Amino acid sequence: MPDLDERAAVRRLHDRFCFGPRPGDLDRGFADTVDRLLAPATAATPGLTLSPPVVAKGDREARKDANRQRAADEKTLTGWWLERMVATDTATERLTWFWHGHFATSEQKVRSPWHMLAQNEKFRRSGLDGFPALAREMVVDPAMLLWLDGNDNRAGSPNENLAREFLELFTLGIGHYAEQDVREAARALTGWTVRRDSAEAELVARRHDDKPKTILGVTGAFTAQSFVDTVLARRESAEFVVGRLWFRLVSATPPAPGALARLVAAYREDIGSVLRAIAAEPAFRDQATTLVKQPVEWAVGLMRALGVSWESLDDKAVKQFGNGLRGMGQLPFRPPSVGGWAAGGAWLTTAAGVARLKVAQLIAERADLRSVTGVDAIRERLGVDAWSDRTRDALAKVADHPGQLAAVAACAPEYVVSR
Amino acid sequence: MDKLTRRRFLTLSGVTAAGALAVGATRVDWDTLMTAAADDPLDPDAAVLVVVTLYGGNDGLNTVIPAADRAYQNARPDLAYQPEDVLDLGEGLGLNPGLKGLKSLWDSQGLAIVRGVGYPEPDRSHFRSMAIWQTASPRTSVPTGWLGRWLDATGADPLRALSVEPVLPPMLAGAQTAAASLPLGGLTLPGGKLGAAFAALGAPQAGEEAWQARASRSVADLHNVVRVLGGAAHDQSGEDDPDEKRDKGASAGGSSQLAAQLDIVANLIEADVPTRVYSVSLGGFDTHSDERDTQQRLLTELDGALTPFVQRMKRTDRGRRTVVLVYSEFGRRVHANASDGTDHGTAGPVFLLGEKVRGGFYGEQPSLTDLDNDDLKQTTDFRDVYATVLSDVLGTDPGRVLDDHRGRIDGLLRT
Numbered sequence: 119m120p121d122l123d124e125r126a127a128v129r130r131l132h133d134r135f136c137f138g139p140r141p142g143d144l145d146r147g148f149a150d151t152v153d154r155l156l157a158p159a160t161a162a163t164p165g166l167t168l169s170p171p172v173v174a175k176g177d178r179e180a181r182k183d184a185n186r187q188r189a190a191d192e193k194t195l196t197g198w199w200l201e202r203m204v205a206t207d208t209a210t211e212r213l214t215w216f217w218h219g220h221f222a223t224s225e226q227k228v229r230s231p232w233h234m235l236a237q238n239e240k241f242r243r244s245g246l247d248g249f250p251a252l253a254r255e256m257v258v259d260p261a262m263l264l265w266l267d268g269n270d271n272r273a274g275s276p277n278e279n280l281a282r283e284f285l286e287l288f289t290l291g292i293g294h295y296a297e298q299d300v301r302e303a304a305r306a307l308t309g310w311t312v313r314r315d316s317a318e319a320e321l322v323a324r325r326h327d328d329k330p331k332t333i334l335g336v337t338g339a340f341t342a343q344s345f346v347d348t349v350l351a352r353r354e355s356a357e358f359v360v361g362r363l364w365f366r367l368v369s370a371t372p373p374a375p376g377a378l379a380r381l382v383a384a385y386r387e388d389i390g391s392v393l394r395a396i397a398a399e400p401a402f403r404d405q406a407t408t409l410v411k412q413p414v415e416w417a418v419g420l421m422r423a424l425g426v427s428w429e430s431l432d433d434k435a436v437k438q439f440g441n442g443l444r445g446m447g448q449l450p451f452r453p454p455s456v457g458g459w460a461a462g463g464a465w466l467t468t469a470a471g472v473a474r475l476k477v478a479q480l481i482a483e484r485a486d487l488r489s490v491t492g493v494d495a496i497r498e499r500l501g502v503d504a505w506s507d508r509t510r511d512a513l514a515k516v517a518d519h520p521g522q523l524a525a526v527a528a529c530a531p532e533y534v535v536s537r
Numbered sequence: 538m539d540k541l542t543r544r545r546f547l548t549l550s551g552v553t554a555a556g557a558l559a560v561g562a563t564r565v566d567w568d569t570l571m572t573a574a575a576d577d578p579l580d581p582d583a584a585v586l587v588v589v590t591l592y593g594g595n596d597g598l599n600t601v602i603p604a605a606d607r608a609y610q611n612a613r614p615d616l617a618y619q620p621e622d623v624l625d626l627g628e629g630l631g632l633n634p635g636l637k638g639l640k641s642l643w644d645s646q647g648l649a650i651v652r653g654v655g656y657p658e659p660d661r662s663h664f665r666s667m668a669i670w671q672t673a674s675p676r677t678s679v680p681t682g683w684l685g686r687w688l689d690a691t692g693a694d695p696l697r698a699l700s701v702e703p704v705l706p707p708m709l710a711g712a713q714t715a716a717a718s719l720p721l722g723g724l725t726l727p728g729g730k731l732g733a734a735f736a737a738l739g740a741p742q743a744g745e746e747a748w749q750a751r752a753s754r755s756v757a758d759l760h761n762v763v764r765v766l767g768g769a770a771h772d773q774s775g776e777d778d779p780d781e782k783r784d785k786g787a788s789a790g791g792s793s794q795l796a797a798q799l800d801i802v803a804n805l806i807e808a809d810v811p812t813r814v815y816s817v818s819l820g821g822f823d824t825h826s827d828e829r830d831t832q833q834r835l836l837t838e839l840d841g842a843l844t845p846f847v848q849r850m851k852r853t854d855r856g857r858r859t860v861v862l863v864y865s866e867f868g869r870r871v872h873a874n875a876s877d878g879t880d881h882g883t884a885g886p887v888f889l890l891g892e893k894v895r896g897g898f899y900g901e902q903p904s905l906t907d908l909d910n911d912d913l914k915q916t917t918d919f920r921d922v923y924a925t926v927l928s929d930v931l932g933t934d935p936g937r938v939l940d941d942h943r944g945r946i947d948g949l950l951r952t
Binding site for chain 1: 718740749
């Protein structure tokens with residue numbers, strides 16, 4: 119396959135390392151864009167503070183109040199994050215989004231937006247640094263422990279949920295450990311406990327199994343941290359983690375062996391270096407490395423391209439936006455399982471098409487489209503390299519109505535797929 | 538791609554088959570199909586399959602319960618049901634007390650329970666095990682689901698299989714075509730110029746990149762589905778179920794609102810749409826802790842959704858030819874853990890319901906004393922169930938879908 123030209127490659131950088139280009143972004147060069155995206159993030163929007171969840175006991179009315187407060191906090195949290203995605207200039211939010219899908223944790227079971235926010239801030243703070251630090255944070259992260267039954271993991275009869283998913287989904291991948299490793303790893307993590315009103319998990323000594331275990335061939339008493347270090351020391355771990363980044367940021371086709379070796383070398387530095395290495399790979403400029411945009415990426419990208427800010431959405435529009443994301447199958451903070459979000463064709467269902475058009479209309483109605491004078495103007499605005507004849511014909515039917523033109527263009531295959 | 542790498546990517550995408558769906562395949566011309574349907578309509582005798590997936594690993598031993606067995610009581614003292622709690626089925630087994638409706642179906646011979654269903658060399662990963670069940674390929678990863686291959690083998694028409702969920706389950710993705718999907722909110726499309734322009738995005742474009750072709754095809758399929766189904770409407774509850782106990786096992790995926798999903802399915806079946814296979818799901822069965830309450834609530838929800846559905850199906854001809862298949866990716870460990878829950882295990886029971894089903898037990902109940910690494914030994918291969926359903930519900934030679942698998946369960950379904 120031929121390579122992308124410079125402008126298309128810059129657009130791909132914005133698609134893959136951020137949430138899509140904004141007007142003017144495509145006038146910069148490739149190297150300059152890499153530097154800008156990987157620069158330290160400046161806070162484009164204010165931080166968020168939530169309160170610990172109210173632990174309601176007994177009284178039915180009190181429980182209802184607590185549920186209402188929690189639902190309100192979750193809405194605040196989701197809106198806050200989407201606002202950041204729409205406003206961001208750097209790769210930090212995109213990596214936060216990536217790690218949210220990697221260490222996939224859902225508010226459905228955690229039931230504490232406060233802990234979900236704290237986890238999210240860890241992704242934001244450490245997401246471009248070395249992976250080991252983030253993995254060490256996650257193994258004792260309160261939201262993660264609530265999600266994967268850490269509180270129930272005690273000496274004498276361990277609960278394997280966290281240990282198994284940590285090996286299978288977060289650090290090593292299936293096939294690189296044995297069942298016995300899962301059982302022993304669960305013992306290593308016994309005793310880590312989180313109270314619903316406490317910001318940090320604590321190790322309760324009497325619940326911790328401090329007898330020797332053997333994990334991946336290493337025998338010792340193991341703390342949570344030395345367990346993580348043992349796992350990450352495996353050669354397969356670096357390959358697994360860079361493979362996951364490649365899968366989400368480049369292509370469902372795994373990197374060739376040479377590329378994989380270069381990415382693993384960069385991984386020894388930090389995740390920011392992996393992104394730089396990805397951008398430098400020839401495959402990154404290959405026209406064939408397409409990805410289906412995840413619904414959040416698509417919707418946020420459309421707001422950015424059309425210059426619609428999150429603050430401009432009123433309460434009703436925010437609710438409709440949320441319903442649209444739910445209809446497409448992706449609500450932030452509610453991944454469908456610990457395995458994370460779907461990929462590829464799974465997003466291209468008949469049902470999602472209806473929700474996609476509704477969200478596109480919602481956004482287009484709020485955009486300043488005075489400069490969108492026709493089919494090519496909307497193409498430029500969305501950063502699409504070229505329309506097919508099919509799409510050109512479709513758009514011609516609404517060419518005299520900029521709002522409808524933008525909405526249909528956003529649903530065009532050329533925009534739904536990141537080229 | 539070597540096998541392991543491939544499996545890793547497929548499994549981790551969360552969509553084993555759909556993520557790797559072969560694309561750029563032949564586009565089916567809808568008008569041609571509709572003309573064919575009008576000239577040669579779906580056989581009025583054609584049966585319908587409804588697949589209910591229980592995500593998370595339902596604890597089979599606390600679903601079909603050997604309550605009087607000492608080994609059962611000893612293995613999970615705080616989690617075990619007593620003989621007087623369970624709904625007696627005979628042969629020393631009883632149903633979970635949450636399944637009262639299913640018990641009445643059992644009493645009228647409308648429920649078959651296949652015991653000890655699993656596959657060789659069990660994998661305790663939710664994702665790998667669910668992928669095995671959905672692709673029906675225990676040894677190697679394949680990019681197609683078993684019902685997707687059935688679609689491929691029987692005309693590649695996306696309307697012949699329908700998922701009532703926003704994201705397509707891997708089971709329904711074939712090499713050439715994927716099932717249609719329908720959300721609970723119903724489908725309404727705009728009219729006027731906007732509607733015409735949106736519909737025009739579904740026109741095929743020669744030489745288009747594969748994912749873009751899929752995106753375009755999904756728009757075309759959407760319009761076809763709406764044209765045929767007329768946008769089946771149903772109230773969508775935007776708020777999530779606030780039942781904390783019920784959500785305790787939610788970390789392994791699946792939907793809620795099973796009753797609403799089945800309601801839509803019942804409407805579609807009675808409307809005689811040309812769909813032969815429906816997929817619905819219920820999540821939350823990953824009960825590592827406080828299992829008894831959580832699982833009983835979920836089973837009660839399952840019972841409350843399935844029982845009226847099966848009763849309703851008895852009232853129409855097509856409904857009487859509808860078979861419901863209920864399965865989960867694995868059972869759970871025989872011994873309880875310290876959290877009053879159970880960790881990932883192996884074989885479990887599969888339910889089949891409907892007028893075509895010959896009620897009763899099939900397969901051997903796994904032994905509680907002859908265990909493999911603390912887990913039950915499988916007694917029935919899950920592909921035996923699939924093969925039986927393929928031949929006796931869908932009228933398809935199982936060999937076209939399940940390769941060289943030869944087993945089946947005789948007498949399970951009326952033909």
